[in-house]
Amino acid sequence: MKSPCIKVCEFEQGICLGCGRSREEIKAWKRVDHLGQEAILAEADMRLLVLEAQGKRLYR
Known part of the structure; x- marks a missing residue:
């Protein structure tokens, strides 16, 4: 799966404001299987929604 x-790679409290992944998730991305990547993406999407609601996500 493509990253x-x-x-953007700007972080707030350890979460990338561009993709919504944590630093740990970014580092592990290539080692995680497809299901793991899907789980990471689901979590990242939720984080991005929260960041957007807080007015902290400036990139889409």
């Missing part, structure tokens, strides 16, 4: 990175 969801959008080359």
Whole structure:
């Protein structure tokens, strides 16, 4: 699966404001199987919704 990175890489409290993944999830991305990547993406999507609601996500 392709990485969801959008080359923003600005972090707030350990979460990327661009893709919504944690630093640990970014580091592990290539080692995680497809189901693990899907789980990471689901969590990241939820984080991005929260960041957007808080007005902290400036990139789409």
